[in-house]
Amino acid sequence: MLITGASAGIGAALARVYAVEGWDLILTARRERALQALAGELAAGGATVAVVPEDLADPAAPRRLFDAVAARGLTVDGLVNNAGFSRTAGFLATEPEVQAAMIRVMLTAPVELARLFAPGMVERGYGRILNVASLAGRMPATGGDTLYGPIKSFLIKASQGLHLELRGTGVHVTALCPGYTLTEFHDANGTRAEVSAAYPAWMWQTAEHVARVGYAACETNRPGVTPGVMNTLLAGLAKHLPDRLALAMVGGHAKRLKRI
């Protein structure tokens, strides 16, 4: 199982789940030290773990990962596209390079990695592709983190298409759509204080829970899963509201976070 963004949060939690379920792992992210620490922990539990540091904002990274795995003689039967981050300063206040990196890490790299590794899975008649999207991808767009939701919507739809295309091949494809999850995500985008103040503790889920739900959904080959009853209700509500009302609802969310 190749897991991107395994150095923290949901990716690290997924690595622990897959290790417990008997998978050998290839862990990637930029922070090698964190990956090595996790690899040591998982190896102590009996898993075979390889660490391949990469920056997925680099356009050459997916191909380099594919080649590095092949050079080690490893077979990839599972791919978790999890690496991601957001920026909430607003479209015009975010550097174009950062926007390009968001698109590369969360959209282009997952597509390219699936395109590189899925053929082998189909050939062997077995595979798992778990794309970590977001509840944001099921909600109307928000001002502030303008690109994040659309990128995640893309990943959900692309997962649905691939899920249909690979049905019957033994390769499962699932989009995991977590809501607020306790990880480094909101520290990395600098919104920890405001989201903690705006949203009560019961709205937050642990990375371990989200990982378990994602794992189970992919094993049963569900096209998508949203952990948490409240998150599922919110996404359902947004889907059935007229666009204007749905945008107003999410506008309230952005105001609570003082983004617009």
Ligand SMILES: NC(=O)c1ccc[n+]([C@@H]2O[C@H](COP(=O)([O-])OP(=O)(O)OC[C@H]3O[C@@H](n4cnc5c(N)ncnc54)[C@H](OP(=O)(O)O)[C@@H]3O)[C@@H](O)[C@H]2O)c1
């Ligand atoms: N936390 C939430 O509330 C939440 C909700 C819905 C969806 N999600 C999604 O869940 C996924 C995991 O996020 P998280 O919550 O676990 O956040 P996190 O704790 O900040 O972890 C993000 C992971 O992505 C990796 N990453 C970021 N930029 C990268 C790059 N350029 N190249 C390679 N790896 C990179 C980070 O590793 P390095 O820094 O070591 O590179 C880290 O391992 C993301 O796709 C996120 O959009 C999160």
